[in-house]
Amino acid sequence: MSTPKKIAFIGLGVMGGPMASHLAKAGHQVTVFNRTPAKASQWVLENPDHTSASTPAEAAAKAEIVFICVGKDEDVREVVTGQQGILTSLQAGSLIVDHTTASASLAKEMAAACQKQQINFLDAPVSGGEQGAINGQLTIMVGGDASAYERAEPIMQLFAKAVTYMGEAGAGQMTKMVNQICIGGLVQALAEGLNFAEKAGLDQQKVIDVISLGAAGSWQMNNRHKTMIADEYEHGFAVDWMRKDFAICLDQARALDAQLPVTALVDQFYAEVQQQGGGRWDTSSLLRRMRAFKPQA
Known part of the structure; x- marks a missing residue:
C-alpha cells in the first residue's frame, strides 16, 4: 500500500459503513461522520484505532480525501456546502469522492463549488449492493x-472489484443511471418469468437452473431467484431507493429527449409495491406485486 492517508468518511449506512471499514483495515487513518451519532459510535467500537466527528466539517478538517455515501442530492449538498459542511474546513489540494447515487447536475454543481476552493470533486456512484x-x-x-x-483510484480499489473513469463531472452519475435503467427491466422480466413458471405448474428452481446457463442469465437471476421463489424481501436494495434513482433517470431522460418506456412502467409498478407497504x-x-394481482371479473 502507498503511504497511509488521513481520510474522512461521511455516511455510514449499509454501504458506507463497510466501505469505511475497508479503508481502516488497509491502514489509512479514518475519521467518520454520520447524521445518527449512534452509528458512528458503533463503527468506532468496531474500528477502535479510528475516530468519529460531530460535523462533516470536523471530520474533514485534517483529511486529504473525503468520501461521501449519503442518500440523495440535498444530503450531498448539505454535507459539502452547508453551514457545517466539508468545504468550510477542507484544505486546498484535497479531494472529495462522492459515492452517493445522485443527479448529474448536482455532480457538476459540487465540482464547480469545490473548484473555487482548489479542491477536486469526483462523482463516483457504486453498484453491487450491501x-x-x-x-x-x-x-x-x-x-x-x-x-x-488517478489519485483516488488506488484507494477506491480497497472496496471495489472494478473502478472505471467515465469522463468529466457528471459522467459517473450518468453511467449509474444506465445501470439502474437496465436493472429495472431485468428485475421485472425475472418477476414475470417466475410468475409465469408458477402459473404453468413448473418447478421454478429447475427452470432457473436451466435458463440461467443460457442467454437469460443475469446477476439478478443468480442472486435473487431463491428469495423471490420463497417470497422473502426483507433484504437488499429498497424499493424506496430505487424509485429515488428512477426519478433521477426519468428527469435526465426528459432533458436528453431519451425514451425510457420500460423504466417508467416499472416505476409505476414500484409505486404499487409501496402502496402495499413494501417501500x-x-x-x-x-x-x-404480481402474485397479489387479482384480475377483474
Whole structure:
C-alpha cells in the first residue's frame, strides 16, 4: 500500500459503513461522520484505532480525501456546502469522492463549488449492493478530473472489484443511471418469468437452473431467484431507493429527449409495491406485486 492517508468518511449506512471499514483495515487513518451519532459510535467500537466527528466539517478538517455515501442530492449538498459542511474546513489540494447515487447536475454543481476552493470533486456512484460493500466487490463509475481520479483510484480499489473513469463531472452519475435503467427491466422480466413458471405448474428452481446457463442469465437471476421463489424481501436494495434513482433517470431522460418506456412502467409498478407497504422491501419484490394481482371479473 502507498503511504497511509488521513481520510474522512461521511455516511455510514449499509454501504458506507463497510466501505469505511475497508479503508481502516488497509491502514489509512479514518475519521467518520454520520447524521445518527449512534452509528458512528458503533463503527468506532468496531474500528477502535479510528475516530468519529460531530460535523462533516470536523471530520474533514485534517483529511486529504473525503468520501461521501449519503442518500440523495440535498444530503450531498448539505454535507459539502452547508453551514457545517466539508468545504468550510477542507484544505486546498484535497479531494472529495462522492459515492452517493445522485443527479448529474448536482455532480457538476459540487465540482464547480469545490473548484473555487482548489479542491477536486469526483462523482463516483457504486453498484453491487450491501454484499458488494461488505465483500469489497463494488463496481464504481467515476466522473471528474482525470488527475484526481488517478489519485483516488488506488484507494477506491480497497472496496471495489472494478473502478472505471467515465469522463468529466457528471459522467459517473450518468453511467449509474444506465445501470439502474437496465436493472429495472431485468428485475421485472425475472418477476414475470417466475410468475409465469408458477402459473404453468413448473418447478421454478429447475427452470432457473436451466435458463440461467443460457442467454437469460443475469446477476439478478443468480442472486435473487431463491428469495423471490420463497417470497422473502426483507433484504437488499429498497424499493424506496430505487424509485429515488428512477426519478433521477426519468428527469435526465426528459432533458436528453431519451425514451425510457420500460423504466417508467416499472416505476409505476414500484409505486404499487409501496402502496402495499413494501417501500423497504428489496427491488425483487416486483414478484410479490404480481402474485397479489387479482384480475377483474
